[in-house]
Amino acid sequence: MVQLRRLINGAAISLVGVFAVCSAMAQTLAPICHAKMSAPVEVVSSHQRSEAGTKVQPPITENQGFDWPDAQISALKTDSGYFFFSIDAGTHFRQLWHGQEVGNNNAGSVVRTTGTLDNPLGSEPPVDVVIDHNPDPKVNPHNCDPTRYPHSFCYTYIGGGPVYQVPQGRVGAGNWLLVYHAEYNDPNYYLLGLAISSDRGEHWTDIGEIIRFNTPFSYQGSPAGAAIGDPPLVTSPDGKYFYIYFQDWLKDGNFFTMASVARASIDSVLQAAFGGEKHYAAPFFKYYQGKWAQPGIGGLSTELLPNARYGGGLNVAYNSYLHRYMMLNSDSQNYSYAESIDGLHWTDTVFLGMLGYVPNIAGYSGPFGLGDDPNILGKEFYVYYTQFRGPWPGGQSVKRFTLTCR
C-alpha cells in the first residue's frame, strides 16, 4: 500500500487503475466449468506396459524394464488415431543398433506409441529413443555423455513428451518441437529444454534449455518440493507467443511457486529452431511483477496461484467450450483446477477430488482434448495419469478419468 501511495501522481493514476482492474479480475474471476470428475478407468495395465517393454525399439538395455510413462501423456492426432508421447525413465545405455550407435547413457527418453484414446499404448512396438546431443557442443554443454565425460557436469535425466507440430505456412512447417525435462545434480536443479525432430519422432536433437529454476535446490537425498514437470507449449491469447507454465524454486524465501509462466514469441522460437543451419532454442522470459523481463534460465517469477489449494504438478490447455484456459493441478493425491481468460490471472483452485492414495499415488496427470487437436479442451475432456502400485518401478499402470463441465 505504501508503494501504491507513492505511485499516485498524474502519470501513475492510470497505472493504478490498471493494477486495480487486474487485481479485481484476479479476485473476482469465478470458475464457470463446475467440473465433474468420473471414476477412473485403466487404459494400460501394468502387464501390458511390461509386455510392451519387451518390444520397444531400440531395445531396453538395462534391467529396470519399461519405466513408462514417467511424465504426462501428450499426443498428436493422426489420420488413423494418435501418436502418444511420454518418457521411459530407464537408463538408455549406448548400444549399436541396426548399424547405428543409439542411447546416451542417461535416464529418460522420448517414447512414441501409436494407439487410440482407449489404448494409448497400442499394439505396435513403442519407439523409445533418447534426445541426441546437439552437433554444436556450445548449444547445450550440460547435455553430455556421462560415461564419456565422467568429470564433466552432465544431466542425469533427460526426456520429454509434449510435442508441437509446426503448422503449414510457418518456419519449420511439418517438423516437431518437443519440451523436455532434464535434471542436473551439481548444483541441483530441474529444467526445461527444447528438442526437434524432422522424422516424426524417430530421432530427437537437443536445441538447448529454456527454463531453469530461479535457484538450485539442495539435493540431500530428496528431490525438490517443486516439480518443474514437463509442460506443453501453450499459445497465448493473441496467438503471438508460446506460454509455458511450471513450478519455480525461488531464492527469495518463498521456496517455490505453485504456478509460474514464461513466454517467447512463436516466430522467434520457430526461427531459431528451424530457420537456419544451426538449431537452437530462442530465449524465454519469465513473468515477474507485471513484466516479461526475467530470463527463463534462472530468473525470478511471479506466483500465479497465491491462494492455491491442492497444487503440485500443473498443466495448462485452452478450453474452446469455456473460451478460457484451464490449469489442472495435482499433488499426486488431490486434484484441482483453475481457469483464466488471459493466462495470467486465475480463479482460485477448485477441488476435484482425491484420486491417489499413499502409497498408491496418481501422478503425471495431463488434460487431453477429444477434438482434432488434443491440446484444445472442450466441454468434456480426458485426463490421463500414471497409477503407481507397489515398488517403483514395476507396478504402474495408466488410468484416465473424464472431466465434464456442467
Place this chain on the structure above:
Amino acid sequence: MTVAVGRDHTSVKNRVVPAFLLGLLALLLLCRSVAAQTFTELYPFNSTGNLSDGGTAEAGVTRDADGNLYGTTFFGGAGTGCDIYYAGCGTVFRLDGAGTETVLHSFSGATDGWNPTARLILDAVGNLFGTTGYGGAFGHGTVFKVDKAGNEMIIHSFAGGTDGDRPNAGLVQDAAGNLYGTTQFGGRGCDGQGCGTVFRIGVDGRETVLYRFADLPDGASPMGGVALDSSGNIYGTTWLGGTYSYGTVFKIDMCGSEKVLHSFAGGSDGANPLDAPVLDKAGNMYGTTAAGGAAGGSPLGFGILFKVDTTGQETVVYTFIGGLDGANPYAHLLVDAAGNLYGTAASGGVTGNGTVFEFSDGVLTPLYGFSSPDSNGQNSDGQYPMGGLITDSAGNLYGTTVQAGTNGWGSVFEVRP
C-alpha cells in the same frame, strides 16, 4: 522425473507423503499428545526373503477365538498369472499367537482371482470369506472362501456389466449367513463403466444385486463394502458421485430402496470416503473421509471423522490437521462397547508415515505414529496403515501396514493402549 507434490508436501524417493508441518500448534488444542502405549511388530512380511509369505497387506486383519490373525496381501505368494505381478499375486495368510505365519492360499492370478485388497471375515466354523477385485471366471473379480485347511473355493465370479465389476471391498455377514458387499464398477451408468453395486450372496451361493448406483444423486464407486443394522438395513459410502461429486453416505432398506443420507460437498464436511461406516449401539454411524475437511488454518484437507445419527443428520466430529493426529484416514473405524472409536490414518503423525488413533469424548488421541523407513525402505514398525483395526477382549488393537517394517514389505502390528 519427480512426481508432483503440493505446497505442503515433501517427496521421498519419488513418492508423496504430506509433510504435515502446518497446524501443529493448533493440533495441540484439538487432540491429546501421543498416549503411552506398547507397539509390537507381530510379523514383518518378506521374512522369507522372496515374498513367498506375502507383502503389502492393505486391509488389516481379523481374529479368531484362539487369537490367530488372518488377512490378505496384495503382492507375494506363489502365483504368476496376475496383471500386477510382484513376486506373486497375493495371499491369504494366518498368523498364530507365536508369531508363525502360514500362507493359506496363494492366488494364482487366474480364475481364483488376484491382488486382494479387502479384509476377511470368519464364520462360526472358521471359514474365511473375502474378495478379489481382479480375476475370476470372467476377469471382473471374485468372492471366495478359504476353509481352515487352506482350500479356496470361488463363491461368485463377477461377470461385469449389470452384475458388478471390481469387488475390492470386504464383506459382512448377517445372522442368516448371507454375505453383503460392494463392487466399484458395473451395474449401470457412468458411461458404460457402471457406477457400482451393492450385492448379496445367499447361503446357497446365489448372488443378487441389491442396488445399482447411478452417480447422481446416489453416488458412484462404492469402495468400502457395507454395514448392517439389526433391522437388515444396509449402510455404506461411495467414493465419488452424489450431488457434489465428492461421494455419499447411503442407506438401503430391506425393500431395496436407497436413500442418500449425506452428499459430501468437498469442504469442511469432507470428501471421498473410502470405507464403510460402523454403527454404535444406538444406531449412529461413524466413518472417515480420506480428503476434505479443510480447517485449522491449513488450505489443505486431510480428511475427517463423521457421524450420521439415526435421523440422517451428518456431523463432523473431528477434522484431521495433518500433524501428530495423522492425515488421510482411508479405513473403517472400530467402535468399542463404550462407544470409543479407533482407527488408522494412512499418513501424518510424528514422521508422516501414518498413525493409530483413539477418538473418545470428542477428543482424538494419537496412540502411535509410525517411523520413517531407512534408505532401504525398512524400519521396525511399518509405514502407511491403510486398513482398519480390530481389537481383542483385552482392548489390544491389531492392524497392518503396506510398506516398510523389518523386511520392507509391510507388517502386522499390535498396539496396547
